[in-house]
Amino acid sequence: MTEVSAPPVDVAVGILVRPNGDVLLGQRPEGKPYAGYWEFPGGKVERGESIFAALQREFMEELGVEIISAEAWCGVQYQYPHANVRLHFYICREWRGEPQSLEGQAFAWQGSVAVSPLLEATVPLIEWLDQVR
């Protein structure tokens, strides 16, 4: 029998960029795969939802932040042992509200990103970030 791998799960990910170039990262809470790892906020796109709508929903749920506008930046597909993901990274410079830890997660504004460990699929993005700061 041929083994068929699961189709990728779409994930909307947002990089909030402050005027000084700092970006916001969050730490995955207990109970999720890769708990303790750092990532850019976001989450899975639900059935029938656009990627931008998923981005807005996840930021409101996780951080109480309203995304006003965001620009699609790049896509990364990655196979983890637990999931095959297709990450849609957006750059966001316009939002309303100060991030709050609504799901108990830590978060940090970073100039040169020093938090670790980062989710594996997110590591290459850190170098590319210099293009958008």
Ligand SMILES: Nc1nc2c([nH]c(=O)n2[C@@H]2O[C@H](COP(=O)(O)OP(=O)(O)OP(=O)(O)O)[C@@H](O)[C@H]2O)c(=O)[nH]1
């Ligand atoms: N938000 C986010 N997810 C990432 C990044 N990099 C990366 O590999 N992922 C992967 O994308 C997936 C996101 O799923 P999630 O579990 O956080 O999403 P969710 O909040 O909708 O999940 P849940 O409702 O099942 O708890 C995970 O498999 C995670 O490992 C990143 O920078 N940010």
